[in-house]
Amino acid sequence: MPNRRGSEMIQGLDMMPEMLASCPCAYQAPALLHDPLTGMLNKHGFVTEGNRLLKTLSAGGGNAILIYMELNDYDGLISRLGYDAALILLATIRDRMTLAFGQNALLARFDSERFAALLPDANAEVEGIIRLLEAPLRVGNTTCHLSLSCGVASFIDAADNMDMLVMAARSARREAQRSSRQIGWYADDLRRKLARQRALEDGLWFARGGSGMSLVYQPKIDIRAGEVFGVEALLRWRHPEFGSVSPAEFIPLAERNQTIVPIGEWLMREALRQKHLWRQQGRSIHLSINVSPLQLQPDNCAPSVLEILTEECRRLGLDRDKLELEITEGLLSNEAVMAQVKAIASEGFGIAIDDFGRDHSALSLLVNCPATTLKIDKSFVDNVVENERQLAVVQFIVDLAGKLGMRTVVEGVEHLVQLVALADAGCDYGQGYFYYRPLTAQQVLDLRHKH
Numbered sequence: 399m400p401n402r403r404g405s406e407m408i409q410g411l412d413m414m415p416e417m418l419a420s421c422p423c424a425y426q427a428p429a430l431l432h433d434p435l436t437g438m439l440n441k442h443g444f445v446t447e448g449n450r451l452l453k454t455l456s457a458g459g460g461n462a463i464l465i466y467m468e469l470n471d472y473d474g475l476i477s478r479l480g481y482d483a484a485l486i487l488l489a490t491i492r493d494r495m496t497l498a499f500g501q502n503a504l505l506a507r508f509d510s511e512r513f514a515a516l517l518p519d520a521n522a523e524v525e526g527i528i529r530l531l532e533a534p535l536r537v538g539n540t541t542c543h544l545s546l547s548c549g550v551a552s553f554i555d556a557a558d559n560m561d562m563l564v565m566a567a568r569s570a571r572r573e574a575q576r577s578s579r580q581i582g583w584y585a586d587d588l589r590r591k592l593a594r595q596r597a598l599e600d601g602l603w604f605a606r607g608g609s610g611m612s613l614v615y616q617p618k619i620d621i622r623a624g625e626v627f628g629v630e631a632l633l634r635w636r637h638p639e640f641g642s643v644s645p646a647e648f649i650p651l652a653e654r655n656q657t658i659v660p661i662g663e664w665l666m667r668e669a670l671r672q673k674h675l676w677r678q679q680g681r682s683i684h685l686s687i688n689v690s691p692l693q694l695q696p697d698n699c700a701p702s703v704l705e706i707l708t709e710e711c712r713r714l715g716l717d718r719d720k721l722e723l724e725i726t727e728g729l730l731s732n733e734a735v736m737a738q739v740k741a742i743a744s745e746g747f748g749i750a751i752d753d754f755g756r757d758h759s760a761l762s763l764l765v766n767c768p769a770t771t772l773k774i775d776k777s778f779v780d781n782v783v784e785n786e787r788q789l790a791v792v793q794f795i796v797d798l799a800g801k802l803g804m805r806t807v808v809e810g811v812e813h814l815v816q817l818v819a820l821a822d823a824g825c826d827y828g829q830g831y832f833y834y835r836p837l838t839a840q841q842v843l844d845l846r847h848k849h
Contacts, residue, residue, distance in 0.1 A: 433507040435485065436492040441514075441564075444506035448516050448560040451504060452553055461520035462553040464560075465527075466567035470545040472511030483538045490535055491544075498530045514564065524550055524581060547575055551584035566592070594640070595651065601637050602652050606660040610636045613668055614836035617845060618686070618807055618827045621820065626845045627827050628684025630724070631669040632836050633661070649690075658690045659700045666706050672839050673721075674714040681843060684720040686750060691726065694735045704742050722748035722771065727756065730763035743768035750807070755795060764802060772799045774825070776810025783815045789823060796824045 431443030439447060448464075455462055469475075469491075476484050488507075495505050495515060504516040532544045549571030551563055566584045569592055574582025605611055615629035635643050652658040666687055673685045693703055701709075703723070711718060723742060729735045730751070743749050750771035755778060774795055782789050792808070799806045808820050811830030820828065837845075 436488050436507050438492055438495075438513075439504060439506040441506060441508045444504060444508075444514060444516070445560040445564065447504055448563070451516065451518065452560065452563075455518060455553065460518065462516055462518050463520045463522060463524075464551050464553070464563045464567045465515045465517070465524060466549045466551075466564065466571055467513045467515075467528075467531075467546045468548075468571065469511040469513070470547060475542055475544075478540060479537060483540065487535075487537050487542060490537065491531075494531050494535075498527045514567070516560075516563075520552055520554075524548070528581065547571055547580055549574065549582045549584065597639065598637065598643065598648055599651050599655050601639075602648065602655060602657040602661070605635060606657045606664075608661075608664040608668065610638065611661065611664060611668075612636070613665065613672065614838060615842050616829055616836045617834045617842070618684075618829050619833045621817065621825055621828050628686060628720070628722075629837075629842055630686040630829070631665065631672075631688070633665055633688075653690055653692055656692060658692050662690050662693045663700060663706055666703070667710055670707075670710040670714060670716060670721075673716060675839070676843065677716075679843060682717075682720065683842065684722070686722040686724050686748075688724045688752065691729055691732070691735060694725070694729070694738050696734050696738060702738065704738065704745060707742065707747060708745065718746035719748075722750050724750045724752040724773065725769075727751050727754050730767060736767070740768050753809070755791070761798070764798075770804055771807060772804050773807045773809055776830075779808055779810045779812075779816055779820070779830075782819050783813075789819060792820065792825070793823045800824070 431439060431446065433440045452462060454460075475487065479487060491513070492505070492507075495503075495513065499505060499515045499517060499522075500519075502518055506514045508514060528546055528548060532546055534541055534543050536542070549567040549569065551566035551570055553563060566589070569588060570582035570584040572582070573588060574580065601610075612634045614632050614634055616632055617629050618627045619625070620627045633645055633649070635645075635648050637643050649658065652661055666689075669685060669687050673683060676683050689703055693700075696702075707718075707721070707723075710716070711721070723739075725735075725739060729739070739749060748771065749767075749769040750773055751767070751769045752773045753775040754772045756775040772795060774792060778788055778792050778795075782792060796806050805826040806824075807827040807829060808825045809829050811817055811820065811828040811832045813832060817828060817832060834845075
């Protein structure tokens with residue numbers, strides 16, 4: 399992470415293009431289509447000029463490739479340089495790109511560390527070009543070691559216009575980064591994946607009011623009594639084209655395009671409606687509801703989580719002591735979100751920390767957390783029998799929860815030997831396929847509940 403001086407310098411570079419006028423290597427170029435610091439095309443200019451080139455190539459039966467590049471540790475590089483040296487660095491990168499890609503290539507700087515090149519030669523030797531661009535360079539008294547991560551997409555294979563081609567190359571870079579590769583190549587499987595992803599994102603907009611959505615319920619079992627303590631409401635979605643879509647796939651997409659906020663509101667209202675129906679049928683069932691971090695952001699325009707809960711509980715006549723919200727462990731460090739969580743807890747609703755121990759293990763943040771439940775992540779359960787150290791961690795979490803006045807729920811219990819070990823460790827409740835798979839609302843009624 400850059401220091402404060404570095405951050406201010408980065409902002410200054412992109413906010414003060416007039417400084418480049420005194421640089422001997424500066425290009426004088428139209429502002430609308432060009433980056434003011436390097437003279438290269440900006441993203442708008444790159445797409446505009448690129449579409450013209452692609453049209454010409456297509457008419458002649460030619461092809462082209464787009465190479466999308468991100469300069470790693472750009473903030474760190476800039477923070478070590480003065481303004482003048484930083485301008486020289488950018489100009490040198492531009493000159494290297496001109497040399498490496500040739501005069502016939504379209505070159506662009508999208509923003510601070512993101513660059514792109516469109517080559518009319520689809521057979522260019524990309525690896526060699528990247529090695530040339532990464533060669534160390536000296537700026538003043540500083541030696542800069544450059545590192546790039548790249549995505550490559552072919553015009554014919556990936557897209558029929560520049561916007562889609564840029565998207566394809568960026569996606570190829572992200573896929574490469576996930577698998578720790580420097581260069582990613584857009585291929586048919588990635589194209590199919592992106593097409594599905596775009597269709598799902600479009601579908602989520604239509605589903606944000608609950609269309610195609612449904613709920614199932616994962617029982618929580620009192621380990622010692624062997625009775626159902628409560629249930630967790632889980633979201634399911636049936637896409638009109640793809641059928642049933644896994645929550646592991648659609649929930650991250652919904653969070654990315656922020657449809658998770660209206661979908662999450664629908665989930666809460668529907669789950670509370672079902673709790674009301676169960677009560678009418680003679681069952682007072684403890685209910686847990688997952689909420690997304692985006693739903694707890696204080697600046698979103700939707701009704702707040704607390705407003706929805708209080709409104710529905712008042713309308714349906716529901717008691718609050720058997721309602722619990724599940725939040726992810728990472729939210730413990732978000733002060734604005736935790737202020738909302740504390741307000742929800744102060745109104746009598748329970749709070750559970752989901753997947754505890756998987757990411758942050760922010761033990762110090764538990765001191766002022768209003769949670770009443772710690773849910774131990776499935777990753778601790780998988781090898782709890784074979785790995786004594788793992789069992790020791792579970793025992794530590796259970797002891798910690800007990801001293802903080804919290805109960806524990808272990809997720810992903812699949813085998814009897816796991817259950818025995820977890821019971822010996824003092825865990826209170828369990829969830830998993832050893833007990834039940836997620837059930838319909840009607841199936842929940844048939845269970846033996848703890849009173």
